[in-house]
C-alpha cells in the first residue's frame with residue numbers, strides 16, 4: 001500500500017496533508033525517513049512513525065455512538081444533520097451507520113466502514129438483539145407481554161417473538177431480534193398506544209450505559225471479535 005494512503009487511512013490527515021508531512025521528512029518506515037509518498041508499505045509488518053510516534057494501520061473502524069435526538073442515521077440528508085457530523089475526527093474513515101434509528105430516537109448506534117459486517121448485522125437472517133427503553137402515552141396492558149411474544153401482524157407478516165418487560169404503567173423494555181421500519185412505534189400503535197420516547201440501550205450486545213448522549217467510543221478488541229464472530 002502507498003505510504004500516503006496508509007497514513008491517510010490511519011487518520012493522520014487528508015491525502016494532501018500527509019503528502020506534505022512525507023515531503024517534510026516527518027515520516028519514517030522501519031527507522032528510515034521516507035520522503036516519497038508513493039513508497040510501498042507492507043501494513044502487516046512495516047513500522048511507520050510520524051514525528052517518531054507509531055501509526056498503526058487499521059482498515060476497519062467500529063464506533064459505538066449514543067445517538068442524540070435530531071440526527072438522522074445516514075451520512076447525508078437534506079433536512080437533519082447526519083450522525084456522522086457527530087464524529088468529525090473519524091471523517092477520514094468514511095463511517096456509516098449500521099441500520100437506522102429514527103430522528104427522535106436516542107441510543108446505541110454502531111458506525112463502521114466494514115460494509116460486509118454492516119450488511120450481515122442488518123440482515124434479517126442474523127436476528128441481532130436490540131434492547132429499547134420505551135415510554136408511552138397509555139397504560140401498557142399486561143397481556144401485551146404474551147401478544148408480543150407470539151408475534152403480531154405488521155407489514156403483512158408476523159413479527160418475530162419479542163420480549164416485553166413492563167417496568168410500570170407507562171414504561172417498558174422491549175427486546176427485538178429483528179429491525180423493521182419504525183418497528184417499536186408500530187408495534188405499540190397497533191394497540192392504540194403512542195411511543196413518547198424511545199431509547200435503544202443496546203445493539204448486538206453493545207450497551208451505551210457508560211456513554212452520555214452524543215458521546216461515542218471505539219469498540220474494544222474483545223467487542224470487535226465478538227461482533228465479527230457474530231456474523
Ligand code: URA
Pocket residue numbers: 100101102103105181182183184185186198
Ligand atoms: N423502532 C422504531 O420505531 N424506531 C426506532 O428508531 C427504532 C426502532
